[in-house]
Amino acid sequence: MALPFALIALISLIDALTPAYVELGPLLMAAPAVTAAFAGPRLTALVGVLAVGARLTVASFQHTAGIASRDGEIAALAAGAIVVVVFTAVRDRHRRVLSQVRSVSEAAQKVLLRPLPDRIGPLTVASVYLAAEAEAQIGGDLYAAARTHTSTRLLIGDVRGKGLAAVGDAAMLLGSFYGFAHRQENLPALAAHLDGSVRWDPHSGEDSGEERFVTAVLLDFPDHGGCVHMVNCGHPPPLMLRRGTVVPLDRSPSAPPLGLGEFNRGDYLLDKFPFEEDDLLLLYTDGVVEARDKSGAFYVLTERLSAWGDRAPDDVLRRLRGDLLAYVGGRLTDDAAAVAVMCTPPQRHASATGHARPE
DSSP: OHHHHHHHHHHHHHHHHSOTTSOOGGGGGHHHHHHHTTSOHHHHHHHHHHHHHHHHHHHHHTTOTTOHHHHHHHHHHHHHHHHHHHHHHHHHHHHHHHHHHHHHHHHHHHHHSOOOOSEETTEEEEEEEEOSSTTOSOOSEEEEEEEOSSEEEEEEEEESSOHHHHHHHHHHHHHHHHHHTTSSOOHHHHHHHHHHHHHTOTTTTTTTSOOOOEEEEEEEEETTSSEEEEEEEBOOOOEEEETTEEEEOOOSOOBOOBTOGGGOOSSOOOEEEEOOTTOEEEEEOHHHHTOBOTTOOBOOHHHHHHHHOSOOHHHHHHHHHHHHHHHHTSOOSSOEEEEEEEEOOHHHHHHHHTSOOOO
16 A cells, blocks of 8 residues: 555655656556555545645645646546546446356355265265356256165266256256155156256247257165166266276166156166265266367367276365366356265265364
8 A cells, every 4th residue: 555655755756856848647547446456435535635735745846736737647647547536436336246246156156056075975975066157157058966764875966057046946957856766666667757857848949949858867776785877868978987087878778857757758767877985986967078178179088088997086176276277277167067076984084184074
């Protein structure tokens, strides 16, 4: 805060000691301009008044007050200071609005896209969400987890489209999942119910006239099964990391995305894969594998994951987040979400985190 006052004093002193035909007064405009960079309109206005007052004082000392050129210079300085003050007031108003929008967005994210706990049944879980929009906290990508009496169910999906319509579709699908995933239904039945929820949503596609759908993967982890059940509805296949080897889980042909169930021939296919202790399963949306670097090359997730080796879920996602943002130059063009799951005994999980968490 001392900088603008020091500028006024220094410029005024040099101006007073130089001949009258050397006009240094316009340099005083730097004082309110610098103040606007870190202060509000009131302090900026005070500095502007002091700058104009200092210029008038120097003019009186040099006996140049009343000269048209000098008076015009002072008037221009006053007008410039007023413009800077108005700009500062408008900027602060936009900052307050943006702060409110961020607060609402963060609250909506916590309500809509609930953070996954780091322990669900026998599973250690981590999740990450990267929004493409600079000020957004949530978009059309989604993930959720729910417990049944004997298993843990996970959902990851990507809504077609962007903006508020995509957020609304994501909210609708998450609500339907939370409402029905805990029931003792098999995954194909749950997928059929979610497909019906998307298809019969009265607001689906009403704003653009386009049909909306959601690519999704449904997973069921039995508590004592040593396996994972999966139904894939047009979504990128999860990746299984086992002892440094990465294998995509894509045995059966994918079903149509949720919302396009009318094109599904027969029931949803259920796949079963081994899921043993220390196996890591990575779920992700297409915003990860469709990310490009400056040359246009896609992000090869399989190679990256195998190079990182066996790690805990939170370590994998921390590495994925940093590596993905560095690959694209710090800014994604599409939302990206990922969930990492590992089967870890409760004793080992407690020792790894330093404390035991109730399930």
